[in-house]
Amino acid sequence: MKDGNLRVRDLWCKCYQRKLILQCVAMACLLFAGLLTAHAQRGAITLPRNLSDLSSTADRIVQGKVVIARVEPHPDYKNLKTLLITLHVDDVLKGGTAKTLTFRQFIWDIRDVSDAAGYRVGDEVLLFLNRPTSINLTSPVGLEQGRFRVVKNHSGESVALNGNGNSNLLNGLIESGALNTSKLSVRSRSTMQSFKQGPIDLSALKESVRLLVQSPARSN
Amino acid sequence: MSRTTIWMIGCLLLGFSPTAQAGGPMLIGSPSFGVNGQPFVWDNSQTIQYRTDSGALGSMDNATANSNLAQAFAAWTQVPTALLSVQNVGTILGVANGHVSSVADFDTVAESCSSGTQSPIIYDSTGTIFSQLIGDASVIGFTSICDLNTNGHIQSALIVLTGAAGLTTPQQDNVMTHEIGHLFGLDHSLPGDDPCGTSTDDIAALPIMYFQLESQTGLSEDDKAWISTLYPSTSYNSVYGTITGQVFFSDGQSGVQDVSVAAHPISPGSMAGENRAIAISSISGYRFTGNPGQPYTANYLACTPASECPHGYYGNNVDGSQFGSRTPALIGWFEIPVPAGSYAIEIGSINDGGTIGPNNPIIPLPGPGEYWNVHESATDSDFSTISCTTPRVLDSVTVQAGTPANGINFIMNGTAPTFDIFESSQGASPNSIPAHPLSRSIASEVISGAASKQ
Numbered sequence: 132m133k134d135g136n137l138r139v140r141d142l143w144c145k146c147y148q149r150k151l152i153l154q155c156v157a158m159a160c161l162l163f164a165g166l167l168t169a170h171a172q173r174g175a176i177t178l179p180r181n182l183s184d185l186s187s188t189a190d191r192i193v194q195g196k197v198v199i200a201r202v203e204p205h206p207d208y209k210n211l212k213t214l215l216i217t218l219h220v221d222d223v224l225k226g227g228t229a230k231t232l233t234f235r236q237f238i239w240d241i242r243d244v245s246d247a248a249g250y251r252v253g254d255e256v257l258l259f260l261n262r263p264t265s266i267n268l269t270s271p272v273g274l275e276q277g278r279f280r281v282v283k284n285h286s287g288e289s290v291a292l293n294g295n296g297n298s299n300l301l302n303g304l305i306e307s308g309a310l311n312t313s314k315l316s317v318r319s320r321s322t323m324q325s326f327k328q329g330p331i332d333l334s335a336l337k338e339s340v341r342l343l344v345q346s347p348a349r350s351n
Numbered sequence: 352m353s354r355t356t357i358w359m360i361g362c363l364l365l366g367f368s369p370t371a372q373a374g375g376p377m378l379i380g381s382p383s384f385g386v387n388g389q390p391f392v393w394d395n396s397q398t399i400q401y402r403t404d405s406g407a408l409g410s411m412d413n414a415t416a417n418s419n420l421a422q423a424f425a426a427w428t429q430v431p432t433a434l435l436s437v438q439n440v441g442t443i444l445g446v447a448n449g450h451v452s453s454v455a456d457f458d459t460v461a462e463s464c465s466s467g468t469q470s471p472i473i474y475d476s477t478g479t480i481f482s483q484l485i486g487d488a489s490v491i492g493f494t495s496i497c498d499l500n501t502n503g504h505i506q507s508a509l510i511v512l513t514g515a516a517g518l519t520t521p522q523q524d525n526v527m528t529h530e531i532g533h534l535f536g537l538d539h540s541l542p543g544d545d546p547c548g549t550s551t552d553d554i555a556a557l558p559i560m561y562f563q564l565e566s567q568t569g570l571s572e573d574d575k576a577w578i579s580t581l582y583p584s585t586s587y588n589s590v591y592g593t594i595t596g597q598v599f600f601s602d603g604q605s606g607v608q609d610v611s612v613a614a615h616p617i618s619p620g621s622m623a624g625e626n627r628a629i630a631i632s633s634i635s636g637y638r639f640t641g642n643p644g645q646p647y648t649a650n651y652l653a654c655t656p657a658s659e660c661p662h663g664y665y666g667n668n669v670d671g672s673q674f675g676s677r678t679p680a681l682i683g684w685f686e687i688p689v690p691a692g693s694y695a696i697e698i699g700s701i702n703d704g705g706t707i708g709p710n711n712p713i714i715p716l717p718g719p720g721e722y723w724n725v726h727e728s729a730t731d732s733d734f735s736t737i738s739c740t741t742p743r744v745l746d747s748v749t750v751q752a753g754t755p756a757n758g759i760n761f762i763m764n765g766t767a768p769t770f771d772i773f774e775s776s777q778g779a780s781p782n783s784i785p786a787h788p789l790s791r792s793i794a795s796e797v798i799s800g801a802a803s804k805q
Contacts, residue, residue: 175492240493245674264482
């Protein structure tokens with residue numbers, strides 16, 4: 132980590148000298164992201180999950196719009212606060228093909244109870260969902276790591292951003308060959324190869340996910 | 352391309368968040384709940400009582416887990432400037448042998464926690480409860496504040512620790528200390544970001560309330576400052592003063608929420624110009640509500656159908672979150688408790704995707720970070736122009752113990768008058784909501800454990 136940090140400074144300075152501000156920003160994001168090892172939810176700590184982890188672990192991967200976001204008790208355990216989410220499914224990348232999808236997520240933070248964990252009707256999301264547990268609770272893989280909000284950027288293109296600012300999303304994937312970018316379209320390949328952190332082009336992300344789902348990385 | 356445009360694009364396309372988060376309280380009272388604008392805290396005139404699971408915690412037997420937990424509590428309670436006392440009053444009530452071994456047991460203790468009866472620390476030794484509640488092996492611990500009263504006090508809380516994550520003992524101890532920080536009412540925290548890159552000093556400054564496990568070896572100055580601010584002992588005012596101010600958009604009038612504001616002791620002559628191994632931080636607007644529908648995002652998010660929310664829009668500062676003040680002057684306001692001394696102050700972005708501070712999702716930083724200077728303006732120097740090859744010369748704020756240094760205001764450079772990711776340049780939401788009524792004619796599927804087994 133120490134060496135990594137020193138390289139951060141050196142590279143930043145080179146960037147600055149060239150006045151390539153955006154590249155500097157991207158580099159700072161990337162390199163500091165490399166320091167991260169675990170991420171937190173509200174009131175919790177999780178371990179990092181990259182796009183391959185998300186894709187392979189997820190039972191379902193869907194894009195859709197939130198049509199119901201409601202906090203209510205678990206039907207069988209009245210003291211468990213849960214978030215009932217219904218999506219109008221626009222696209223399925225893995226799992227079932229129904230047009231609507233409802234899942235129930237356990238929430239423990241009182242702020243999540245107050246604001247439905249930030250889910251709002253009308254939100255467009257891309258969710259990597261774990262297999263339901265034995266009591267029918269489902270969480271995004273890696274919690275916020277597997278929950279992407281889909282918004283338009285100022286160019287009008289759809290971009291996706293998970294709860295960790297997409298940090299570590301592609302951690303090691305391209306270098307290891309787990310994501311074979313040669314199988315992506317030219318546009319998506321360029322996007323993924325240059326991606327560091329922050330909102331990512333939705334179509335490139337989805338194309339990569341489909342590739343990972345079709346050709347999952349072999350575990351070591 | 353203007354600098355403004357560059358930064359806006361940078362923020363949007365790159366999600367520029369060079370890892371700055373800030374310390375402070377987790378929950379703030381609103382006009383209708385607790386004490387308006389004040390943190391929810393335990394009543395520290397009384398000993399905080401907790402109860403422990405009678406089971407093991409992974410490779411730790413119960414006695415070891417309890418001992419390590421007690422040490423983790425002591426790390427907080429022994430801060431000289433904080434007045435806190437805790438007591439383990441026995442095993443968890445309401446479950447067989449004081450051991451939470453199932454979701455049904457968890458449900459039972461959750462009820463008693465919600466009623467303020469007990470504050471249980473649950474050892475999920477084999478991860479069974481985690482696997483049923485969350486079903487995700489990446490989650491290694493969580494804390495729930497169970498009961499708050501209208502006087503602004505935390506009445507009870509629970510912590511759940513898993514023994515199935517393969518953590519080392521020091522890591523498990525750090526998880527304990529971190530979650531206890533939440534139990535005491537602290538949010539996540541981070542030491543700010545160096546515009547020339549994260550240094551080993553920045554890593555050394557990482558608080559235990561940082562959102563990840565790293566190389567922390569105990570409470571940082573940030574942890575100590577904030578626990579002391581929430582629970583001040585009689586010596587607090589002889590050690591700490593405060594730095595307060597507001598962060599403004601470039602108009603110098605509109606407050607910016609969700610900005611990390613960090614203080615580092617000044618260190619003239621050094622390359623950084625400050626001692627980055629010590630950091631204490633805050634979030635602008637941390638006392639304000641996280642409602643969307645604040646002045647800069649007024650009514651951007653309509654409900655569909657409108658009946659989903661009382662006034663047709665999510666968050667209009669009447670409805671929505673039960674937490675946070677609705678006093679507009681607090682939108683950009685920050686407060687940093689610091690030991691007496693001279694400090695450089697910087698602003699930066701919050702990372703962590705909306706899971707820190709009042710907003711979910713977070714509001715991206717609308718312009719470049721910068722150091723505070725005595726001639727703050729929308730055209731002063733900022734992180735986009737800072738030199739990383741010459742020692743920094745930074746203006747500083749001198750703080751006396753027991754005295755606030757007020758009016759340390761920032762005016763951000765190159766921002767729109769108001770801006771966040773949900774607003775287009777025309778003020779309309781790019782994420783506006785088309786009608787999406789549920790149709791009975793389309794296939795519907797409910798995920799369930801039984802139904803989804805394939």
